[in-house]
Amino acid sequence: ARPIFLTRHGESQDNVEGRIGGDPPLSSRGEAYAPKLAEFLHKRLKQEPAASVWTSTLQRTLLTARYIVGYPKVQWRALDEIAAGVCDGMTYGDIKEKMPEEHKARKRDKLRYRYPAGESYLDVIQRLEPVIIELERQRSAVVIVAHQAVLRALYGYFADKPLKEVPHIDMPLHTLIELVPGVGGMTEKRYNLLP
Numbered sequence: 001a002r003p004i005f006l007t008r009h010g011e012s013q014d015n016v017e018g019r020i021g022g023d024p025p026l027s028s029r030g031e032a033y034a035p036k037l038a039e040f041l042h043k044r045l046k047q048e049p050a051a052s053v054w055t056s057t058l059q060r061t062l063l064t065a066r067y068i069v070g071y072p073k074v075q076w077r078a079l080d081e082i083a084a085g086v087c088d089g090m091t092y093g094d095i096k097e098k099m100p101e102e103h104k105a106r107k108r109d110k111l112r113y114r115y116p117a118g119e120s121y122l123d124v125i126q127r128l129e130p131v132i133i134e135l136e137r138q139r140s141a142v143v144i145v146a147h148q149a150v151l152r153a154l155y156g157y158f159a160d161k162p163l164k165e166v167p168h169i170d171m172p173l174h175t176l177i178e179l180v181p182g183v184g185g186m187t188e189k190r191y192n193l194l195p
């Protein structure tokens with residue numbers, strides 16, 4: 001069956017500082033992940049008749065995918081990270097300190113909480129619909145290099161997780177998730193490529 005591979009981009013400079021949003025480049029650890037990912041996929045994809053690589057439009061996903069060669073690449077704006085609106089560029093600590101009501105509201109209901117002038121998880125789930133339709137149409141392997149919130153939404157959909165759990169799904173950096181749809185549901189493997 002045709003597998004779907006999911007991975008976050010390599011660690012970014014903002015991940016190191018705990019800053020959300022933005023369009024930062026990779027940290028040195030994130031840079032180290034990119035060739036590891038390509039090496040693994042070049043081997044693994046030999047078993048597949050065809051494959052394509054889907055990224056967001058943000059440079060951290062393009063940089064992470066850049067050593068994966070020989071497969072068509074598609075950039076999707078719908079795969080861009082959750083928009084943090086007025087909180088873009090802030091750390092969680094900044095938000096808690098400067099906008100305590102926003103911090104509390106998000107803690108209370110992370111699924112429905114919408115950043116002022118930004119998005120909620122429900123918004124992200126909705127904008128991913130065309131991506132999911134296209135994914136289900138694919139007859140070959142797809143590698144998705146995207147972001148934490150977006151991947152929680154995609155994973156939640158394919159693994160059939162209740163909506164309220166989606167914002168809390170564990171989605172570690174430098175880990176490739178392989179999902180294979182089968183008769184009894186999805187099978188899943190996780191590979192930590194930068195231990």
Ligand code: F6P
Binds near residue numbers: 019021081
């Ligand atoms: O911290 C990295 C990041 O991708 C942010 O850009 C984004 O706001 C966040 O993760 C989403 O995770 P959470 O919903 O847990 O804040």
